[in-house]
Amino acid sequence: MTTATNVSADTAAVLGALRDLATSVFGDVDRIAAATLEQLDPAGRRLSTSLRAIDEVTTRIVEQQGQPITGAGFVAAVGYLDDTRWWLEWFARGEGAKADRLASETNPQAPGFYDYEFLPWYVVPRDTGRRHVTGPYVDYLCTDDYTLTFTMPVVVDKTFAGVAGADVKVDTAETLLMPPLRAAGQRLAVVNAHGRIVASNSGRHVCGDLLADVDVPAAWQHGHPALHRLDDLPLAVADLG
Structure with a gap:
């Protein structure tokens, strides 16, 4: 409206x-969310390393020519997975337009720890249950450029499991x-x-x-x-x- x-x-x-831009991006985000739901049971007793189906869907999206997304994936709700409190299953377009897995520090005791718990692309979908667009902001983790991040909540048995999302460079x-x-x-x-x-x-x-x-x-x-x-x-x- x-x-x-x-x-x-x-x-x-x-x-x-x-x-048109939002519809295209959220269409792909929805595909990632659907793949994520197939990997998570209601109790959340899944290892982070078992999310390979998300990888397959996400890499296809990131590597697809002619679409605006430069990075995409799933970010787990803090404490949802059973083997780590923080987890990003995220891929960014690298050299040769190949999708590279994002290496982020999820150990809160380690230097460079990436604490996403209070970032708007995570907080707004968690608190509202609705999709959200964050930005423009400088994304120092992935693109080092002005970015729009499109996210939507992933909910398992009425429990917030995390967000599926995608990055689009502002240019x-x-x-x-x-x-x-x-x-x-x-x-x-x-x-x-x-x-x-x-x-x-x-x-x-x-x-x-x-x-x-x-x-x-x-x-x-x-x-x-x-x-x-x-x-x-x-x-x-x-x-x-």
Whole structure:
């Protein structure tokens, strides 16, 4: 849904491109979630090393040409698996477009420990039971670049088991969003719920900057004729006038 009933053709075109991107990425995330559910029993008594079916699905997604995803996988809920409290079954596109397994430190006593328990791409699906898009943010673990992370909860017998997700570089998202943005006869920006810009057709509004033209957090709560939200996701198209 959007916050306004009258949406210009230009805005509708950008929203359509944004929806196409989200639909494509979440379609693959859903495949990873389904493969994960096949590997986890209701009691959660599965070793982390037994998640090979997830690997097969994820590597096919990451290595597939013509899709925007650069990394994907499953991140276990803290304490859910029986042999480790933290676990990432995650793959990123490496040299030759091959999927490489992410080597992350899951021992909290070791240097470089990656504690994801309080990160929004994990917390929001856990707490709301809904899909989420985090970013744009600099992903120092995987891409070292501006990234959007698409995640959805994996629930086993009403118990949160973790999240399935995928990373999309912001410059890839920009490439997909720029055709309708360039064709628009008005200034538009794609923003997240905090007002941080993903893409725009204005040289004054750069990816990663906070939008000053509209109080996006307030508009998100109360509605604003210049802000058009994308369904249930924390992404919107802002009319910059």
